[in-house]
Amino acid sequence: MQVGSFGFPEQQRSKVEKILRLSRRRDYELVAFDETALPDVLLVFGEEALSAPSVSALPADYRRRLVVVSRQKPKEVSLPHIGYPLISSRVIRVLDGIVDRTIDSVPLTDSDAPLAADVSENKKVALSDESRTQETEPDDNALRVLVVDDSAPMRQALADQLMALPMAMQISFAEDGASALSVTDQQHFDLIFLDIMMPGIDGFETCTQLRQKAHIKKTPIIMLSSKTSPLDEVKGIMAGCSTYLTKPIVPDEFQKVIRRVSKWITEYRPERAASQARTN
Incomplete structure (x- = not known):
């Protein structure tokens, strides 16, 4: 499951990467933000980053996969929010909730099936560990x-x-x-x-x-x-x-x-x- 990041200071981006490895329900991977290959979820550092051209130009149906990381809740209350400073359990809980609502609930297409099998296998490995x-x-x-x-x-x-x-x-x-x-x-x-x-x-x-x-x-x-x-x-x-x-x-x-x-x-x-x- 790919998690993109936008606007993060390097130190905080590194912390997010460490936190994602703690997930026991899913195999999360932090990736560089790419407008041509959008990640499953996008973490945006600070509400002001929502105004950046590359973020504001994202498809309307993709906004439900945006997560604002900030000290205060964003004015756009419909956007998921993770409080700052980052707490491992809170980050994982919010991501799991978004995946449950917006991704896992969507039926898989034939092209998605191999990826689903890979994720399932990763879960087995994590459980064994x-x-x-x-x-x-x-x-x-x-x-x-x-x-x-x-x-x-x-x-x-x-x-x-x-x-x-x-x-x-x-x-x-x-x-x-x-x-x-x-x-x-x-x-x-x-x-x-x-x-x-x-x-x-x-x-x-x-x-x-x-x-x-x-x-x-x-x-x-x-x-x-x-x-x-x-x-x-x-x-x-x-x-x-x-x-x-x-x-x-x-x-x-x-x-x-x-x-x-x-x-x-x-x-x-x-x-x-x-x-x-x-x-x-």
């Missing part, structure tokens, strides 16, 4: 999240929900309990999603061992389960989990849990930062 621990772009103010689940589709689903939130995200993945215990020794996380049923150490035991680490004692841990029984909930509480989330993910339920957990994070994050400062 997610089976390894990886991170989004570092950001000091980003919410650092660890997703622990042996299912690649589940990791993908959670990543999609997290990237749709209005806050910056730095997401890491682990396939099992042992990997989660290892990665949490190396870095701090603000939030941990933990599947119950995993090969090797299950979620309950993993949670118990995580809570034994001093820097994770107050970290919200959300346990993931396809179905929860009263016994599971008791075992989860005894292991130290903060709350449960049922699989498959229901967006409304996910949003409620995240809002509740965000309050906890707001409370303990400054305390943890002060503790780290004293340690250092």
Whole structure:
């Protein structure tokens, strides 16, 4: 999926290029703006750039694929907008929304079919890559999240929900309990999603061992389960989990849990930062 840019300073264009690589739903490619071969979506830096001859001369039906990147929303309210400074999750969410509405909803022609097959193959490769621990772009103010689940589709689903939130995200993945215990020794996380049923150490035991680490004692841990029984909930509480989330993910339920957990994070994050400062 080609994303063009117009009027961007080189530093910001480079940042956009890095952000596009973080997408897990689609294979985005940043390309130079070419009036003779228009990209699928065009990012325009600053509302004033809309008045540039090469932009104002674009076909009327193409304007729904224009995205204004600026501090203030454009006067032309029908145009999609991405706030500046750029936040990875916000950029990906807006692009995905435009593609969903204006591109994916359009039936493919025969000439489009090979390209569609290529994109599908790229998605498979990206999903395969997610089976390894990886991170989004570092950001000091980003919410650092660890997703622990042996299912690649589940990791993908959670990543999609997290990237749709209005806050910056730095997401890491682990396939099992042992990997989660290892990665949490190396870095701090603000939030941990933990599947119950995993090969090797299950979620309950993993949670118990995580809570034994001093820097994770107050970290919200959300346990993931396809179905929860009263016994599971008791075992989860005894292991130290903060709350449960049922699989498959229901967006409304996910949003409620995240809002509740965000309050906890707001409370303990400054305390943890002060503790780290004293340690250092």
